[in-house]
Amino acid sequence: MCGIAGLIHKKAGGANIGQEMTDMLQALKHRGPDSTGYALYGSPISNYIMRINLAEQADTKKGFDVASQLQTRNDQVDARMAELGANIAKKENSTAYALRYEVAFDGDLKNLIDYIEDIEGVEVMSCGNGLELIKDLGDAAVVSAQYGINSFQGSHAIGHTRMATESDVDIRSAHPYWAYPFADVSVVHNGQLTNYWTNRRALERLGNRFNSNCDSELIAVYIANRISEGDDLEKAMRRSVEDLDGVFTYLVATSDSLGMAKDVMAAKPMVIYESDDFIALASEEVSIRKIFDHDIDTFDPYEGEVRVWQL
Amino acid sequence: MATVSTSGQSHDMGLHTEKLTNRTQQRFFDAGESANLTYAWAPVVDTNKVGTLDCEGMDATAINIRIRELMDQGCGTIDLSNPGSMHGLCVGILSRLQLNVTGSLGYFGCGLIDGPNVHISGRVGWSCGENMMAGTIVVEKNAGSTFGAAIRGGDLVCRGNVGSRTGIDQKGGTIIVGGKTGAFTGFMMQRGRMIILGDAGINLGDSMYDGTIYVGGKIEGLGVDAVPADLNDLDRKWLKSKLDLYGMEAPNGIDNIQKIVAGKQLWNYDNLEPSEKKLVL
Numbered sequence: 001m002c003g004i005a006g007l008i009h010k011k012a013g014g015a016n017i018g019q020e021m022t023d024m025l026q027a028l029k030h031r032g033p034d035s036t037g038y039a040l041y042g043s044p045i046s047n048y049i050m051r052i053n054l055a056e057q058a059d060t061k062k063g064f065d066v067a068s069q070l071q072t073r074n075d076q077v078d079a080r081m082a083e084l085g086a087n088i089a090k091k092e093n094s095t096a097y098a099l100r101y102e103v104a105f106d107g108d109l110k111n112l113i114d115y116i117e118d119i120e121g122v123e124v125m126s127c128g129n130g131l132e133l134i135k136d137l138g139d140a141a142v143v144s145a146q147y148g149i150n151s152f153q154g155s156h157a158i159g160h161t162r163m164a165t166e167s168d169v170d171i172r173s174a175h176p177y178w179a180y181p182f183a184d185v186s187v188v189h190n191g192q193l194t195n196y197w198t199n200r201r202a203l204e205r206l207g208n209r210f211n212s213n214c215d216s217e218l219i220a221v222y223i224a225n226r227i228s229e230g231d232d233l234e235k236a237m238r239r240s241v242e243d244l245d246g247v248f249t250y251l252v253a254t255s256d257s258l259g260m261a262k263d264v265m266a267a268k269p270m271v272i273y274e275s276d277d278f279i280a281l282a283s284e285e286v287s288i289r290k291i292f293d294h295d296i297d298t299f300d301p302y303e304g305e306v307r308v309w310q311l
Numbered sequence: 312m313a314t315v316s317t318s319g320q321s322h323d324m325g326l327h328t329e330k331l332t333n334r335t336q337q338r339f340f341d342a343g344e345s346a347n348l349t350y351a352w353a354p355v356v357d358t359n360k361v362g363t364l365d366c367e368g369m370d371a372t373a374i375n376i377r378i379r380e381l382m383d384q385g386c387g388t389i390d391l392s393n394p395g396s397m398h399g400l401c402v403g404i405l406s407r408l409q410l411n412v413t414g415s416l417g418y419f420g421c422g423l424i425d426g427p428n429v430h431i432s433g434r435v436g437w438s439c440g441e442n443m444m445a446g447t448i449v450v451e452k453n454a455g456s457t458f459g460a461a462i463r464g465g466d467l468v469c470r471g472n473v474g475s476r477t478g479i480d481q482k483g484g485t486i487i488v489g490g491k492t493g494a495f496t497g498f499m500m501q502r503g504r505m506i507i508l509g510d511a512g513i514n515l516g517d518s519m520y521d522g523t524i525y526v527g528g529k530i531e532g533l534g535v536d537a538v539p540a541d542l543n544d545l546d547r548k549w550l551k552s553k554l555d556l557y558g559m560e561a562p563n564g565i566d567n568i569q570k571i572v573a574g575k576q577l578w579n580y581d582n583l584e585p586s587e588k589k590l591v592l
Contacts, residue, residue, distance in 0.1 A: 266476075266495075267475075269437060269456065271436070284418070285434070285436055286396040288396075289395055295414065298434055298452075298453065300453065300455050300473075300474035302512060303512055
């Protein structure tokens with residue numbers, strides 16, 4: 001089933017979007033308790049923020065000498081960054097397998113990411129100047145506590161609670177998906193794509209990479225591919241409604257915008273609250289109401305509808 | 312409603328099977344109504360006796376139980392507050408009651424009701440009034456998709472816009488939408504009437520068996536076997552009486568309302584299935 005949510009503060013200064021998104025996602029827990037993910041957009045910095053996972057959570061709970069293997073991978077990541085001229089300004093880890101880097105780099109970003117992901121088991125979850133993409137197993141309360149999300153200040157965010165239907169319960173298949181290799185572009189999705197393999201094969205032939213078998217990843221790759229072809233976000237999303245088959249509602253966030261698209265059957269839910277300085281969207285209104293202490297007006301978007309809000 | 316209470320007039324309005332009589336066409340209940348309008352075990356309630364229910368901190372099950380407890384105490388009017396868009400509230404109420412909801416409901420609000428008059432000051436999520444048998448539901452703001460799915464009777468009113476598949480599988484009663492409605496409105500509709508005062512999305516009335524859809528705005532596209540029909544005086548009279556009842560008006564006037572009915576080209580009731588043909592042969 002899955003639940004998705006998004007919000008954007010248009011007033012300068014933003015808000016505690018970490019707490020807001022946690023409240024919204026926790027209210028959607030009944031739509032998917034398997035994993036929870038956030039794409040949070042803080043104030044942009046000059047360095048790249050990279051979220052890198054060294055292993056799946058499950059892999060760290062079995063086998064011998066796991067800590068040593070993780071350390072080896074970590075060292076390899078650092079070494080490959082240095083090799084390509086990326087200077088690590090800051091490095092943190094929320095868990096033994098999830099790292100956050102701030103990196104000064106002016107080379108070919110795709111090349112850097114490909115080189116890092118060439119290390120066995122290592123995946124670059126996101127890269128951008130403001131995007132922080134965090135996802136893990138469990139509900140929003142678990143993940144937010146694990147990664148210290150509840151005090152995150154920023155302008156906009158999207159999030160996801162997953163009920164695994166098409167692929168495994170693991171971090172790799174959790175949302176959001178980063179639209180590799182475009183900095184600061186992320187996607188969450190609720191639905192099923194029925195022409196996944198047709199589109200995947202076509203996109204792979206163009207050189208795009210897939211890290212999972214989750215149909216939602218296709219949307220991120222599709223959007224990234226359309227942007228690389230010269231489409232702006234809204235145009236790419238409108239095209240996706242024609243090209244992607246199935247039932248879906250998805251959200252896309254970039255460094256300065258938030259967009260939603262709904263399939264022509266309108267089979268997946270979405271509720272929108274919209275005011276001059278704040279927009280909130282979610283699969284169910286109960287989620288939006290968690291961040292308001294007063295009555296609000298909401299509405300459902302219609303079939304095939306695409307909306308994009310700018311900061 | 313007396314003017315349209317015969318099967319003959321119903322036929323004139325495009326409905327060939329529905330008889331506008333009996334319990335499911337009853338809109339309002341009051342203490343003076345006859346016994347056949349209430350279940351034998353229904354609580355004896357006094358509409359002047361008002362119960363209040365603040366839903367803050369309660370879950371859906373507890374709220375629905377509390378509504379019944381208040382009715383057992385004789386409350387014929389219940390003022391419910393802070394529903395917080397929770398799912399499955401106010402469901403399965405099978406006797407007369409005036410229920411005033413301050414706030415919004417989530418999915419499946421007021422489903423399976425048979426008799427109460429419900430007023431909701433906010434909006435409702437998907438499938439409001441699903442399988443409703445009788446009574447009224449009036450929603451002041453917007454509604455989600457599958458509004459009034461499979462309703463059998465009563466009046467279901469949304470003053471704002473509603474999502475897709477409004478009145479899917481409708482089997483009776485009346486659905487009134489003050490604003491727009493999305494795609495597949497009236498999908499597989501079987502009986503009853505629907506009034507959309509605003510625009511309707513694509514595939515309106517797709518695969519409808521019977522029933523009538525009135526649209527006051529623009530129709531983006533008709534579905535399979537949904538065809539336009541002429542609006543007659545009986546339609547106009549009925550539309551006016553129904554809209555007056557809820558203080559609503561057709562933006563472009565009743566004369567400009569479009570009437571959509573089933574073309575019945577897909578009716579194959581008398582045709583044998585392939586397996587049955589073999590048996591005959």
